[in-house]
Amino acid sequence: TLIPGVRDADSLRTMFSTALSEMYKKEVPLYDELLSIVAKVDDQIASGPLPARHRIERHGAIRLGTAQEMQTIARLFALLNMHAVDYYDLSLVGFPLHATAFRPLTGEALSRNPFRVFTSLLRLDLLPAETSSLAQQVLGKRKIFSDRLLELLDQAETTGLTNSEQEAELLEEALKIFKWHATAQTSYDFYKQLNSVHPMVADIACFPSAHINHLTPRTLDIDQVQEAMQIHGVPAKDRIEGPPRRRCDILLRQTSFQALEERVHFVDEDGNVTVSHHTARFGEVEQRGAAVTRKGRDLYDTLLEKADSIIESKGTAGHGINDDWQRALQEAFSEFPDTWAELRDQRLVYFRYIPVTAPNAPLLEAEGQALKLSELLDCGLIKYEAITYEDFLPISAAGIFTSNLKGFSNTKRKESKGNRSLLEQALPTKILDSTALYEQLEAESIETCRKALGLLAI
Ligand code: OOG
Numbered sequence: 493t494l495i496p497g498v499r500d501a502d503s504l505r506t507m508f509s510t511a512l513s514e515m516y517k518k519e520v521p522l523y524d525e526l527l528s529i530v531a532k533v534d535d536q537i538a539s540g541p542l543p544a545r546h547r548i549e550r551h552g553a554i555r556l557g558t559a560q561e562m563q564t565i566a567r568l569f570a571l572l573n574m575h576a577v578d579y580y581d582l583s584l585v586g587f588p589l590h591a592t593a594f595r596p597l598t599g600e601a602l603s604r605n606p607f608r609v610f611t612s613l614l615r616l617d618l619l620p621a622e623t624s625s626l627a628q629q630v631l632g633k634r635k636i637f638s639d640r641l642l643e644l645l646d647q648a649e650t651t652g653l654t655n656s657e658q659e660a661e662l663l664e665e666a667l668k669i670f671k672w673h674a675t676a677q678t679s680y681d682f683y684k685q686l687n688s689v690h691p692m693v694a695d696i697a698c699f700p701s702a703h704i705n706h707l708t709p710r711t712l713d714i715d716q717v718q719e720a721m722q723i724h725g726v727p728a729k730d731r732i733e734g735p736p737r738r739r740c741d742i743l744l745r746q747t748s749f750q751a752l753e754e755r756v757h758f759v760d761e762d763g764n765v766t767v768s769h770h771t772a773r774f775g776e777v778e779q780r781g782a783a784v785t786r787k788g789r790d791l792y793d794t795l796l797e798k799a800d801s802i803i804e805s806k807g808t809a810g811h812g813i814n815d816d817w818q819r820a821l822q823e824a825f826s827e828f829p830d831t832w833a834e835l836r837d838q839r840l841v842y843f844r845y846i847p848v849t850a851p852n853a854p855l856l857e858a859e860g861q862a863l864k865l866s867e868l869l870d871c872g873l874i875k876y877e878a879i880t881y882e883d884f885l886p887i888s889a890a891g892i893f894t895s896n897l898k899g900f901s902n903t904k905r906k907e908s909k910g911n912r913s914l915l916e917q918a919l920p921t922k923i924l925d926s927t928a929l930y931e932q933l934e935a936e937s938i939e940t941c942r943k944a945l946g947l948l949a950i
Pocket residue numbers: 552553554555610612705746776884885888889890892893
């Protein structure tokens with residue numbers, strides 16, 4: 493459904509993501525340092541100009557407590573042209589959370605700025621009854637959205653925001669949702685009680701905002717960034733998540749550095765203050781590759797499990813050590829084709845097809861005819877490039893979550909199907925399927941070629 497909204501959602505999204513980044517730089521200086529490292533590495537690698545979206549590309553993550561909060565966040569993100577894509581079940585690794593990612597959908601919006609926010613929601617239904625009711629008590633009282641923000645949302649949806657002052661105000665009020673607060677909204681005892689059930693429950697329910705817990709720039713070479721982080725003393729996580737280093741990048745490789753220990757003031761009902769610590773925020777970096785088809789994804793999942801069993805059978809120190817892990821991944825993924833031609837022939841990756849219309853391109857005598865894609869590629873009238881993966885990986889996300897919780901480790905996968913309809917009820921919209929979106933981008937590119945070459949059909 494179309495709502496009046498804002499004048500230019502794509503520009504506003506860029507302004508918002510820039511403002512968030514500026515705020516986070518001040519809150520977490522190591523994030524600023526990471527940005528410098530990434531810029532240096534990427535400058536050395538880039539042979540030509542990078543796509544416009546590259547320098548501004550990042551994702552963030554927040555964790556919400558109630559369906560009501562999820563619904564309001566969805567309204568805000570919709571104004572920035574960001575919509576819920578894919579369901580992530582974190583109970584798979586023992587977290588009482590499920591998630592979706594809000595992101596732009598169309599090729600045009602993605603090329604302007606692919607900013608995404610991985611947004612988790614606490615699953616009260618998975619908590620022991622007593623914990624659930626304690627959490628609900630404090631969550632019911634907190635207000636992460638200002639009254640002014642709610643007014644502006646209403647206005648945007650009914651009459652639309654029509655000038656830059658209103659839009660600037662929307663961003664300013666929106667930023668407050670993501671800001672860190674060093675004073676908890678509960679006592680320390682209450683915090684400890686929730687923390688002992690699961691650290692995520694305390695992280696969400698005891699604080700007055702949905703603090704952004706990381707922002708992640710994209711790099712062209714995550715191995716180099718990981719090395720540079722270690723040299724600069726940035727406490728990087730010891731294992732890079734996702735597929736191994738390849739000639740043809742697929743999906744998403746990620747690494748993070750450990751959360752800061754933040755000093756937090758806890759205040760009890762009588763006004764007594766306890767000063768203690770909480771680990772809430774961290775840094776992360778990612779390298780993105782091609783979006784894979786369902787067949788490609790099945791192969792990825794199978795080979796990831798194979799790498800797991802290689803590591804287990806070798807009885808090495810386990811998953812922690814990156815070199816061993818990367819070797820196991822390399823071994824397992826030798827079965828995943830690593831040339832674009834093979835990846836295309838075997839339909840493992842989605843591609844964008846581009847008509848070749850250079851002046852010296854071969855003449856097409858076939859105007860008005862129906863030709864096969866393979867014929868058009870053979871005679872050089874069409875070229876192709878991989879479509880970038882814009883989403884996340886649940887097992888990697890679990891690794892990121894876990895590595896940033898002090899003294900909490902849980903990598904064993906559990907049987908779980910999640911509860912997608914519960915999250916959809918909160919939104920309340922259907923969650924879109926990323927595979928269908930990639931399929932559509934590919935199909936649209938073929939249609940563009942057909943028109944450009946004046947063909948009847950491809
Ligand atoms: C989100 C972790 C998931 C990613 O990049 O996979 C994530 C969180 O810690 O809240 O951001």
